[in-house]
Amino acid sequence: xxxxxxxxxxxxxxxxxxxxxxxxxxxxxxxxxxxxxxxxxxxxxxxxxxxxxxxxxxxxxxxxxxxxxxxxxxxxxxxxxxxxxxxxxxxxxxxxxxxxxxxxxxxxxxxxxxxxxxxxxxxxxxxxxxxxxxxxxxxxxxxxxxxxxxxxxxxxxxxxxxxxxxxxxxxxxxxxxxxxxxxxxxxxxxxxxxxxxxxxxxxxxxxxxxxxxxxxxxxxxxxxxxxxxx
Amino acid sequence: xxxxxxxxxxxxxxxxxxxxxxxxxxxxxxxxxxxxxxxxxxxxxxxxxxxxxxxxxxxxxxxxxxxxxxxxxxxxxxxxxxxxxxxxxxxxxxxxxxxxxxxxxxxxxxxxxxxxxxxxxxxxxxxxxxxxxxxxxxxxxxxxxxxxxxxxxxxxxxxxxxxxxxxxxxxxxxxxxxxxxxxxxxxxxxxxxxxxxxxxxxxxxxxxxxxxxxxxxxxxxxxxxxxxxxxxxxxxxxxxxxxxxxxxxxxxxxxxxxxxxxxxxxxxxxxxxxxxxxxxxxxxxxxxxxxxxxxxxxxxxxxxxxxxxxxxxxxxxxxxxxxxxxxxxxxxxx
Numbered sequence: 001x002x003x004x005x006x007x008x009x010x011x012x013x014x015x016x017x018x019x020x021x022x023x024x025x026x027x028x029x030x031x032x033x034x035x036x037x038x039x040x041x042x043x044x045x046x047x048x049x050x051x052x053x054x055x056x057x058x059x060x061x062x063x064x065x066x067x068x069x070x071x072x073x074x075x076x077x078x079x080x081x082x083x084x085x086x087x088x089x090x091x092x093x094x095x096x097x098x099x100x101x102x103x104x105x106x107x108x109x110x111x112x113x114x115x116x117x118x119x120x121x122x123x124x125x126x127x128x129x130x131x132x133x134x135x136x137x138x139x140x141x142x143x144x145x146x147x148x149x150x151x152x153x154x155x156x157x158x159x160x161x162x163x164x165x166x167x168x169x170x171x172x173x174x175x176x177x178x179x180x181x182x183x184x185x186x187x188x189x190x191x192x193x194x195x196x197x198x199x200x201x202x203x204x205x206x207x208x209x210x211x212x213x214x215x216x217x218x219x220x221x222x223x224x225x226x227x228x229x230x
Numbered sequence: 231x232x233x234x235x236x237x238x239x240x241x242x243x244x245x246x247x248x249x250x251x252x253x254x255x256x257x258x259x260x261x262x263x264x265x266x267x268x269x270x271x272x273x274x275x276x277x278x279x280x281x282x283x284x285x286x287x288x289x290x291x292x293x294x295x296x297x298x299x300x301x302x303x304x305x306x307x308x309x310x311x312x313x314x315x316x317x318x319x320x321x322x323x324x325x326x327x328x329x330x331x332x333x334x335x336x337x338x339x340x341x342x343x344x345x346x347x348x349x350x351x352x353x354x355x356x357x358x359x360x361x362x363x364x365x366x367x368x369x370x371x372x373x374x375x376x377x378x379x380x381x382x383x384x385x386x387x388x389x390x391x392x393x394x395x396x397x398x399x400x401x402x403x404x405x406x407x408x409x410x411x412x413x414x415x416x417x418x419x420x421x422x423x424x425x426x427x428x429x430x431x432x433x434x435x436x437x438x439x440x441x442x443x444x445x446x447x448x449x450x451x452x453x454x455x456x457x458x459x460x461x462x463x464x465x466x467x468x469x470x471x472x473x474x475x476x477x478x479x480x481x482x483x484x485x486x487x488x489x490x491x492x493x494x495x496x497x498x499x500x501x502x503x504x505x506x507x508x509x510x511x512x513x514x515x516x517x518x519x520x521x522x523x524x525x526x527x528x529x530x531x532x533x534x535x536x537x538x539x540x541x542x543x544x545x546x547x548x549x550x551x552x553x554x555x556x557x558x559x560x561x562x563x564x
Contacts, residue, residue, distance in 0.1 A: 023476035047501040
């Protein structure tokens with residue numbers, strides 16, 4: 001049997017238009033069966049041993065694709081998965097054309113605040129599918145025709161743990177507070193409402209309560225406890 | 231302006247003298263080397279009490295100045311081990327009170343960052359700080375160093391030392407400048423199936439340690455185990471550092487702390503920085519480990535911003551996180 005993985009050549013994909021280069025991967029724009037498509041390519045890390053690098057890229061690509069598929073099957077708005085080649089670290093998926101929620105909130109705030117309600121709803125749907133996004137920020141939410149799409153499941157995992165779910169909420173809040181400081185309270189109010197509406201009061205309040213505990217642990221927030229007066 | 235700095239957070243009692251114009255002018259270090267096992271805080275503290283006076287004298291002699299010409303006494307009040315910290319703090323409080331000098335509270339971790347920034351001449355870098363007690367990826371944002379990622383359990387240096395001890399490669403842990411795990415790993419091969427734990431921006435090493443010790447018990451080749459432990463530990467911290475560089479878009483990367491002299495870690499970070507179009511430098515070997523000079527340097531920077539403390543309020547803080555410290559001097563380094 002000839003595996004498609006064996007004949008696929010990464011060089012061909014590196015010619016596609018580069019949209020974004022992160023630490024994990026390159027995002028390129030190409031097409032797939034005559035529609036625009038995103039090529040997410042996990043490139044080789046030269047500082048890692050080959051066996052380790054191959055293993056990590058394989059596992060992470062496989063896991064991300066699997067989570068994308070689960071999310072889509074759970075009616076969460078995510079890019080459709082077109083194809084995945086774990087051995088070369090490539091995922092091909094739907095291209096969602098639109099602005100990020102971050103840019104919208106920065107451009108004309110009041111009008112787009114209600115979108116945060118749907119950001120809450122989507123995250124609740126993600127959590128109901130026992131997926132933890134692990135990078136749930138307004139820059140990973142794309143708005144197309146007033147509908148929110150969640151992208152970048154690169155760090156995502158499966159988990160039923162309340163703590164893990166609470167971290168997603170905490171990260172969203174932290175991102176909102178740093179990027180949209182002046183309207184962060186309104187954004188979070190909408191977000192909690194959407195989250196609770198979707199996941200239910202009982203479960204939802206437990207998770208939100210835990211998120212507040214995480215914040216108070218001071219793991220990410222520099223609490224003022226200096227020992228001297230400056 | 232000239233400051234004297236006292237370091238006593240772990241196994242080194244260090245006294246440094248730093249001159250604003252001449253740079254480093256005095257550097258005395260008394261290292262506690264355990265005959266077996268690891269550090270016993272009580273024993274180290276008693277060792278520190280014995281050598282403190284001599285270290286101060288030595289540093290001042292090297293600097294060729296009298297204590298009367300010093301403008302301030304800096305002391306590392308944390309983070310570190312209580313008994314040792316108390317020795318340094320007592321000595322510093324006594325000196326400040328007797329000679330009527332301002333006492334300056336210094337965070338040990340911040341001192342590691344500042345000495346590296348000073349000696350590499352990198353103004354605004356992403357910093358990887360790895361030692362026996364810390365593994366932290368940090369960078370300055372908006373008034374403070376922010377912790378971007380860190381170890382969730384044991385530190386990188388602790389992992390290497392504990393593993394070496396468990397499989398009887400050490401102590402001593404360092405032979406001719408190389409760690410015994412590095413020496414052992416030289417002709418090793420990669421073993422598949424080790425746990426590689428990067429959770430978001432954080433790393434975790436305790437599972438790796440347990441797994442490695444189990445493999446040794448099962449009779450695997452120790453060279454291969456050393457090779458793999460090292461490969462996984464360094465790759466994961468390099469990966470977290472890379473995420474910080476990509477996220478902040480900073481163009482400089484530096485390495486500091488006791489593990490900074492490690493050749494393989496340096497190789498990995500060099501390649502990682504190239505990949506991100508950033509320049510990379512490690513802190514010079516001599517100032518990688520704990521020393522009094524870095525405390526003196528940081529104290530000087532603080533003193534210029536009038537950060538001092540009354541001796542009666544100078545309590546130690548074993549868990550003093552580096553992101554609690556305001557850094558008003560960041561852009562006006564010497």
